[in-house]
Amino acid sequence: MAFEVESLRKILESIPDDNEREEAYRILYGKKCGEIAFPESIHELAKKSSFELKGYIFTAAPEELRPPRITRIGAFQNQIVLPTWDPISKQKDALFKKMTEACHLAGACGVNILCLQEAWTMPFAFCTRERLPWTEFAENAETGASTLMLRELALKHNMVIISPILERDDREVIWNTAVVISNKGQYIGKHRKNHIPRTGDFNESTYYMEGDTGHPVFETEFGKIAINICYGRHHPLNWLMFGLNGAEIVFNPSATVGSLSEPIWPIEARNAAIASSYFAVAINRVGTETFPNEFTSGDGKKAHSDFGHFYGSSYVAGPDGSRTPGLSRTKDGLLVTEVDLNLNRQTKDKWLFQMTGRYPMYAAKLTEATKPGYQPEVIKEDGK
Amino acid sequence: MAFEVESLRKILESIPDDNEREEAYRILYGKKCGEIAFPESIHELAKKSSFELKGYIFTAAPEELRPPRITRIGAFQNQIVLPTWDPISKQKDALFKKMTEACHLAGACGVNILCLQEAWTMPFAFCTRERLPWTEFAENAETGASTLMLRELALKHNMVIISPILERDDREVIWNTAVVISNKGQYIGKHRKNHIPRTGDFNESTYYMEGDTGHPVFETEFGKIAINICYGRHHPLNWLMFGLNGAEIVFNPSATVGSLSEPIWPIEARNAAIASSYFAVAINRVGTETFPNEFTSGDGKKAHSDFGHFYGSSYVAGPDGSRTPGLSRTKDGLLVTEVDLNLNRQTKDKWLFQMTGRYPMYAAKLTEATKPGYQPEVIKEDGK
Numbered sequence: 001m002a003f004e005v006e007s008l009r010k011i012l013e014s015i016p017d018d019n020e021r022e023e024a025y026r027i028l029y030g031k032k033c034g035e036i037a038f039p040e041s042i043h044e045l046a047k048k049s050s051f052e053l054k055g056y057i058f059t060a061a062p063e064e065l066r067p068p069r070i071t072r073i074g075a076f077q078n079q080i081v082l083p084t085w086d087p088i089s090k091q092k093d094a095l096f097k098k099m100t101e102a103c104h105l106a107g108a109c110g111v112n113i114l115c116l117q118e119a120w121t122m123p124f125a126f127c128t129r130e131r132l133p134w135t136e137f138a139e140n141a142e143t144g145a146s147t148l149m150l151r152e153l154a155l156k157h158n159m160v161i162i163s164p165i166l167e168r169d170d171r172e173v174i175w176n177t178a179v180v181i182s183n184k185g186q187y188i189g190k191h192r193k194n195h196i197p198r199t200g201d202f203n204e205s206t207y208y209m210e211g212d213t214g215h216p217v218f219e220t221e222f223g224k225i226a227i228n229i230c231y232g233r234h235h236p237l238n239w240l241m242f243g244l245n246g247a248e249i250v251f252n253p254s255a256t257v258g259s260l261s262e263p264i265w266p267i268e269a270r271n272a273a274i275a276s277s278y279f280a281v282a283i284n285r286v287g288t289e290t291f292p293n294e295f296t297s298g299d300g301k302k303a304h305s306d307f308g309h310f311y312g313s314s315y316v317a318g319p320d321g322s323r324t325p326g327l328s329r330t331k332d333g334l335l336v337t338e339v340d341l342n343l344n345r346q347t348k349d350k351w352l353f354q355m356t357g358r359y360p361m362y363a364a365k366l367t368e369a370t371k372p373g374y375q376p377e378v379i380k381e382d383g384k
Numbered sequence: 385m386a387f388e389v390e391s392l393r394k395i396l397e398s399i400p401d402d403n404e405r406e407e408a409y410r411i412l413y414g415k416k417c418g419e420i421a422f423p424e425s426i427h428e429l430a431k432k433s434s435f436e437l438k439g440y441i442f443t444a445a446p447e448e449l450r451p452p453r454i455t456r457i458g459a460f461q462n463q464i465v466l467p468t469w470d471p472i473s474k475q476k477d478a479l480f481k482k483m484t485e486a487c488h489l490a491g492a493c494g495v496n497i498l499c500l501q502e503a504w505t506m507p508f509a510f511c512t513r514e515r516l517p518w519t520e521f522a523e524n525a526e527t528g529a530s531t532l533m534l535r536e537l538a539l540k541h542n543m544v545i546i547s548p549i550l551e552r553d554d555r556e557v558i559w560n561t562a563v564v565i566s567n568k569g570q571y572i573g574k575h576r577k578n579h580i581p582r583t584g585d586f587n588e589s590t591y592y593m594e595g596d597t598g599h600p601v602f603e604t605e606f607g608k609i610a611i612n613i614c615y616g617r618h619h620p621l622n623w624l625m626f627g628l629n630g631a632e633i634v635f636n637p638s639a640t641v642g643s644l645s646e647p648i649w650p651i652e653a654r655n656a657a658i659a660s661s662y663f664a665v666a667i668n669r670v671g672t673e674t675f676p677n678e679f680t681s682g683d684g685k686k687a688h689s690d691f692g693h694f695y696g697s698s699y700v701a702g703p704d705g706s707r708t709p710g711l712s713r714t715k716d717g718l719l720v721t722e723v724d725l726n727l728n729r730q731t732k733d734k735w736l737f738q739m740t741g742r743y744p745m746y747a748a749k750l751t752e753a754t755k756p757g758y759q760p761e762v763i764k765e766d767g768k
Contacts (some may be wrong), residue, residue, distance in 0.1 A: 005403075005404060005407045008408060008411050008412070011399060011401075011404045011405075011407065011408045012399075012408070014399055014400055014401065014404065015395060015396075015398055015399060016398055016400065017395075017398065019389075020389060020395045020398065021395075023389045023395065024392060024395045024396070026646070026647065027392050027646055027647060027650075028392070028412075028647070029647065030647035030648070031647075180763075182765045184765065186765055186766060188763060188764070188765050188766075189763040194742065195740050195741075195742065196740065197736075197740070198736055198740070199734060199735050199736060210740075210742065214749075214761050215749070215761055216761045216762070216763045217760060217761060217762050217763070218762075218763050218764075219762050219763065219764045219765075220765070224762070231740070234658070234659060234735065234737050235659070235737065235740075235741060235742075236620035236621075236623075236624060236655075236659050237620075237621075237624070237741070237742075237743075237746040237750075239620075240620060240621070240750075241746065241749055241750075241753070244750075244753045244760070245753075245760040245761045245762065246760045246762060261705070262410070262411055263410065263411060263412070263413065263414035263415075263705045263706065264414070264658050264705035266411075266412075267651055267654055267655050267658065267705070268655060268658065268659075270651050271620075271651050271652055271655035274618070274648050274651065274652065275618060275619070275620050275652075321645070321647045321648035321651070322647065350583060351583050351618070352581075352582055352583060353618055353619065356579050356580065356581070356582070356594075356615070356619075357579075357619060357621070358578065358579065358594065358619075358621075359621075359750060359753070359754040360754045362621040362625065362750060363747065363750040363751040363753075363754050364751075365598075365599070365625055366621075366624075366625075366628075366743060366746060366747040366750060367747040367748075367751060369625070369628045369629075369743070369747075370743040370744045370747050376601060376628070376629040376630045377598050377599055377600045377601060377629045378600070378601050378602075378603050378608070378629065378630060379564075379572060379573040379600045379601070379602050379603065380572070380602075380603045381566045381568065381570055381572050381603075381604070382570060382572075
């Protein structure tokens with residue numbers, strides 16, 4: 001693996017002047033989050049699994065008529081465990097074991113809603129364009145092994161779990177799907193990825209089509225949540241619809257590599273949190289995955305067998321424009337973020353983006369603009 | 385004035401490790417822009433007016449059937465010149481003089497399209513809620529003094545100029561408007577601010593209503609341009625519509641202060657450039673403006689007579705996720721950015737955001753979601 005720096009935050013710590021360093025943090029991260037002080041026993045638990053553990057706090061102003069609505073969000077990022085050429089069942093077992101440890105750690109940290117990374121049960125093999133053996137990782141959303149395992153862990157830890165997997169439905173159609181499991185251990189429902197990439201080594205359109213489940217918001221005991229899976233983060237309308245349906249926290253489980261997307265990673269989920277006045281949780285996998293057969297992706301690169309570096313850097317962005325620092329670029333980790341969901345409405349009342357949004361105008365304009373034969377509004381210099 | 389750091393970029397320069405500093409730049413700014421080497425005579429010209437001058441270059445890959453489409457974009461940020469209690473005509477004259485110098489400098493730098501800051505002819509008095517004397521700064525968009533002056537400068541320098549002013553129309557209605565003047569010195573048209581803020585000291589809804597000019601794109605000799613005025617940058621649909629109408633460069637002339645918006649300033653215009661695959665040019669005014677009468681803004685702050693610090697930091701973001709460093713947080717300045725507009729279509733072909741955008745689905749959904757009585761898509765746990 002090429003040299004990879006640990007995190008942007010670590011680099012910023014080396015700014016020598018105290019005032020300048022604090023000012024850089026303010027400009028880059030907004031209002032400073034508090035930090036959760038976990039007991040030493042929990043740090044030990046994290047260390048046993050070699051998981052980085054970070055905890056941050058977003059506060060809101062007290063209100064007279066509403067009590068605070070405190071929720072602890074967990075975001076877990078990880079590398080795969082075994083080589084991609086090992087038997088499928090062994091690879092799955094190893095990932096199931098790691099995710100069990102992640103759930104136990106999240107439970108010990110008091111996490112209320114935990115989201116795992118995109119397609120967590122498998123390597124991100126969608127670069128290869130080979131169907132077998134990779135589609136063997138696909139499971140039924142409601143009755144598959146990962147859902148059954150996580151239902152138990154959700155019940156045990158009284159924790160909502162979002163489980164992004166490769167789904168095979170009853171008609172043998174494959175989907176990129178997030179399963180939502182309640183803190184009572186019940187399957188609540190699922191959401192299928194709305195936007196499918198065909199860029200770089202992300203040859204996912206070979207595996208699954210655009211999702212057909214709309215923009216559902218899942219009403220849980222700990223808040224209204226939605227999932228914008230991976231490439232959907234590039235589409236502001238996707239983020240917007242989850243907001244219009246009432247989402248208070250939108251998770252963005254992803255798998256993306258440094259050469260393609262790293263400079264835009266801090267921008268998109270955060271912009272969505274600002275524009276829709278909700279919390280956005282960006283989760284990216286970690287490490288470099290190598291596959292048995294070489295592949296190319298029509299981008300002029302030589303045939304290769306690795307996907308490049310998944311750079312982690314998972315973070316939470318608040319409605320007020322502030323954000324947590326990112327997790328490591330290189331290590332497995334759990335990011336615990338305690339939020340007061342009252343901050344969403346307080347931010348709406350401060351900025352009034354929803355009130356000033358002129359949505360009916362845009363609904364009409366977008367309807368016109370997407371009809372064949374639409375004439376764009378173009379103004380030319382007189383006489384031209 | 386409170387202590388204000390010069391710029392984030394200056395702070396980052398103090399990171400001691402060379403590799404780490406470069407890696408911080410890569411994560412924060414994306415692919416490194418080249419720098420324009422202006423002759424010493426031009427630096428002297430800038431210095432004479434106490435203008436910071438920076439020049440950056442975005443390149444694109446060569447194509448076989450299209451020549452490069454090189455355009456030099458100018459973004460000018462500035463403080464007001466005289467105190468706000470001086471005679472209106474003197475204040476205007478001083479600003480007209482500064483803007484003349486800015487145009488001469490931009491012309492000398494080979495700028496093809498220059499955009500000035502929001503309401504550049506006046507202090508940003510919309511905090512005060514007093515109509516007089518501030519509405520005396522308003523002008524007719526087509527025949528006002530600022531348009532007449534800039535038409536001459538545009539012709540002289542063969543330069544398109546975007547001139548954001550306070551407009552008074554023939555019915556005596558006030559608007560926040562950007563006038564577009566061609567490089568032949570002709571008035572091409574105007575655009576009125578689509579979204580009006582009511583937040584912090586931005587009490588602009590006392591002065592003008594939401595714009596009625598849609599989302600026009602102005603076809604100039606140097607590219608198709610549009611203007612998203614100030615608070616419109618918080619609205620992803622505003623950015624989107626300019627893109628759907630074919631904009632290649634969208635300017636965001638703004639006036640915004642540190643305490644309210646600084647951490648979100650680097651996010652929104654850049655997110656728009658990424659999502660719509662065009663160049664976005666974010667321009668903010670500079671300095672602290674103090675007004676004769678105290679004012680309050682319903683945010684619990686004591687009556688005060690200044691607007692806080694306008695933090696400059698103007699920048700250009702490319703479709704590929706890269707951006708220039710920002711201009712100074714404290715000084716007048718001209719940012720010259722040479723771009724190859726071919727990068728827009730190349731980025732579209734790489735990322736396919738337009739192809740994967742599913743706009744007709746969103747047009748239908750947005751139409752539904754904005755009807756009274758819309759039932760959001762909410763999924764609850766069984767039995768609840």
